[in-house]
Amino acid sequence: MAYSANEHSIIWAWSNNTTRPAGAYGVALPTSNTQWTVPAGNVLGVDEGRFWIEDGLAAGDTRQVRFQSYDDLGQSNPSAYSPAIVGTTIGGDVPAIDEQPKSVTVFGGTAATFSVRAHSQRGETLSYQWFYLDIASITDTDKGKANYAEWKPVVGETGPDYAIDAADTLWNGKLFCVDVMDRTVNASGVVPTVRSQPARLGVEQTSAIADPDAAAATLRMVPTITLELTPTDGSTIVQHRDEFFVPYGCTFDMTFTVMDAAGDPCLGRITLSRHTYKNGSHKVGTSKDLALTNGLHTLQGDYPASDPSSSYWPLTPSGDDGPRVFEVEARLSLDSPTVTKVLPINEYFIINYGVVLPERAAHLLTCDTEGLLPGGPTYALTKHMPLPSIAPAMVGAQFDGWFTDADLANPFEPPFASGPGQTTVYSAWSQNEYAVSYELDGGTNSTDNPATLMNDSTTVTLRDPSKEGYAFEGWFADSSFSQPVTAIPRGATGDISLYAKWRLIEYPLFYFAGIGKNPAGNPTSHTVLDGELPIAPPTFEGAKAGTNAWYADSLFTQKAPGSIPAGSIGDEAFYGYADFAQQEPEPGSSDPAQPKLLAKTGDQGPLHFLAVAAVTAGAALAASLGFRGKGGDR
Incomplete structure (x- = not known):
């Protein structure tokens, strides 16, 4: 992301919270021939910070960068460039604030008003949004803030004046500011916006003095606490109001200035605490008292890298000592005579130490x-x-x-x-609707196959059609069956034609004639395209005339037809039987002395049967198996 800190700087920030974290990042800049390159100084290790400062720009300047990730600082295994990210400094065309909001002090329960006066430099009608600094997020575990101080909008307050009907003493020290905006984007594609200086609300307990003027004279004013970071190693530190962008490892001095409403220095001390937060957890460093001399105190040699024990500059709650964000809390305690004129307050500053948290910024x-x-x-x-x-x-x-x-x-x-x-x-x-046509060659399509598709249609897995007497061999995108298709990808872009490929099924015929013979002319297979195929009865030597016949079952209870009807499908089995002159038990006798005529032995091919020779009623069986043909014993 691009963070415009002021009129002359852009902060380019990124995250390493990805499925494949990088070991280093490069910030690529455009070259004169519309190409991109990563200068040597623009390669940063993830432990050296995750933002890059582009300084020395003019108000309203627009810049582009692209990012590239690597396995290490040697730029090995470079990724493709990211899309270009556009950033713009705070422009010279932002609305001009003619009168900043002023801090006010009131008694509890009375009204307070903040106002801003501004004009558009583009001649537009202005819009407004008031904000307050939220520092009240409390956790149950450590009774401290679970998140960094954050400016939040005051819902419904969108005019130049913000009136509070009855100030609560709990609001003492609360900060307010306002964004002033044009209503249309400028040539850079942004809405010119300027944020006012913060103004503080002071709320005193209700006075016991009856005279309103006399009571008002006792009101203490709210002071102003400012912080300045001065780099001592030549690094660039960018400040945007109460927020600082400090390169990781930078050394700096900290100077606090405390003034009252009249601009006079305050007497007293600041108690300094530094906080870090992560995933709702909070960690705070050891507090340090700073005595004010003429309203000032400069803390030298106190920066994160100078504190290896992390006593004053805490690690994150997860123990991370790399780039992190600090919230600096300055609690003001006052000495006489300032204490009678000024309210004690707490002030908060943000130090982005090598990293910018997207959810904050x-x-x-x-x-x-x-x-x-x-x-x-x-x-x-x-x-x-x-x-x-x-x-x-x-x-x-x-x-x-x-x-x-x-x-x-x-x-x-x-x-x-x-x-x-x-x-x-x-x-x-x-959405556009596209037709899906199916060339079925006499088959029947599955009802699950769609007839139309839309641009947002999900992937369609094609179902098999059916055709009597044929095996389906797949869908194809062409009539010559050279481009197989199993699914239609998501997001159709045009009409689609699909062709079904079929294979004619040849159904085998099985004859079991025992000691008899299957006539040589009987067919051994058939297809759905065949006409009627006559089936001649088996022959048995010595059988009674007219008793030789084919049966449809091995128990000889149902005679088989004398032919295969035209257009038939499926395998067929024929069992031969005849009566002989001697008296024999009836077919299918349950007499345990009689052996079974036929037993299935398991699949060893399309269909296999074992014929068990048995002499019953003058009949005996032996297996005869054949394939498509019209002649010979089978």
Whole structure:
């Protein structure tokens, strides 16, 4: 993300929280011939910081960078360049604040008003949004803040004046500020916006003095605490109001200045504490008291790298001593005579030590395409960062814009006033319908195969059609069956024709004539295309005339037809039987002395039977198995 800290600097920040964390990153800059290159000084190890400062720019300047990741500082195994990220410094066309909000002190329960006066340098009507500094997040475990101090919008306060009807003493010391904005984007694609200086609300207990003027004279004013970081190693430190961007490992001095409302120095001391937060957990370093001399105190040689024990500059709650964000808390205690004129307050500053936390500095904009496009990109947008071109492209479909609700009722339109938080936008599409035709060659299609597809159709796994007497051998994209197709990919882009390939099934015929003979002319197989095929009865030597016949079952209970009807499908088995002159037990006798005529022995081919020779009723069986042909004993 690009973070515009002031009118002459852009902070380029990135995260290493990925599925494949890098060992180093490079910040690529455009060259004169529209190419990109990573200068040697732009390669940073992940333990050396995750932001890069581009300084010395002019107000409203726009710059682009791309990122590249590596396995190490030697730039081995480089990734492809990321998309270009555009950043813009705070422009010279931002609204001009003619009168900053002023700090006020009131008695509890009485009204307080903050006001700002500004004008647009582009001749536009201005918009406003008031904010308060939230420092009240408390956890149950350590009774400390679970998150960094954060500016949050005052809901509904969108005018130049912010009136509080009855101030609560619990609000004593609370800070307020206001964003002043034009209503349209400028040539850089951002809405010119300026934030006011913070103003503080002081709330005293209700006075016992009856005379209002006399009571007002006893009100103590709120002071101003400022912090200056001075690098001592030649590094560049960028400040944006109460936020500092400090390169990892930088050495610096810290100077605190405390003045009252009249600009006079305050007497007393500052108790300094430094905090870090991660995943809702909090860690604080050892406190240090700083005595004020003429309202000033400079702390020399006190920086994270000077504190290997991490006593004053704490590690993160997870024990990380690399780049991290500190919240510096300065608690003011006052000495006489200042104590009678000034309210004690707490002030907070943020030091981004080699890293910027996106959730603190940016608004996360997630683009939900409902699975139509991979990724569902999330953009970290900061103030004065142009809104990226987030219109997706999908072949064959018309993108109809982003919406802030899943029902696509509320369009997402600029200006987009980014600030810490998260927004999901949803894509709308005009869908095209495409026909899917199936060349079945007499077959019947599966009802699961679609007749039409849309641009947002999911992947379709094709089902098998059916055709009596044929085996399906697959779908093909061409009539010559050279391009097999098993599925239609998601996101159709045109009409589709599919061709079914078939193989004619040859069904075997099995004859079991025992000691008899299967006539040589009987067919041994058939297909659905064959006409009627006559089946001649078996012959048995010595059998009674007219009793030789084929049966459809091995128990000889049902005679088989004398032919295979035209267009028949399926395997057929024929069992030969005849009566002889001597008296024999009836076929299928349950007499245990009689052997079984036929027993199935298991599949060893298309169909295998074992014929058990038995002399019953003058009949005996032996197996005869054959394949397609019209002659010979089988």
